[in-house]
Amino acid sequence: xxxxxxxxxxxxxxxxxxxxxxxxxxxxxxxxxxxxxxxxxxxxxxxxxxxxxxxxxxxxxxxxxxxxx
Numbered sequence: 001x002x003x004x005x006x007x008x009x010x011x012x013x014x015x016x017x018x019x020x021x022x023x024x025x026x027x028x029x030x031x032x033x034x035x036x037x038x039x040x041x042x043x044x045x046x047x048x049x050x051x052x053x054x055x056x057x058x059x060x061x062x063x064x065x066x067x068x069x
Contacts, residue, residue, distance in 0.1 A: 005027055006041065006049070008050065008052040009032075035061070038050070038052065
């Protein structure tokens with residue numbers, strides 16, 4: 001079973017770097033661009049780990065982390 005990673009970041013270059021870094025390890029990366037979408041997508045995607053940028057639009061990373069907790 002592949003590891004599931006939720007990546008909450010607006011930068012397409014960060015998304016690409018994460019995908020390249022994890023491609024050899026059978027990791028499924030799901031990108032999210034808005035902080036308000038992270039909770040909903042996390043419920044559906046059921047990731048093993050979530051990486052959240054502190055400077056997201058609509059809802060900052062600290063608030064996203066607090067809501068996930």
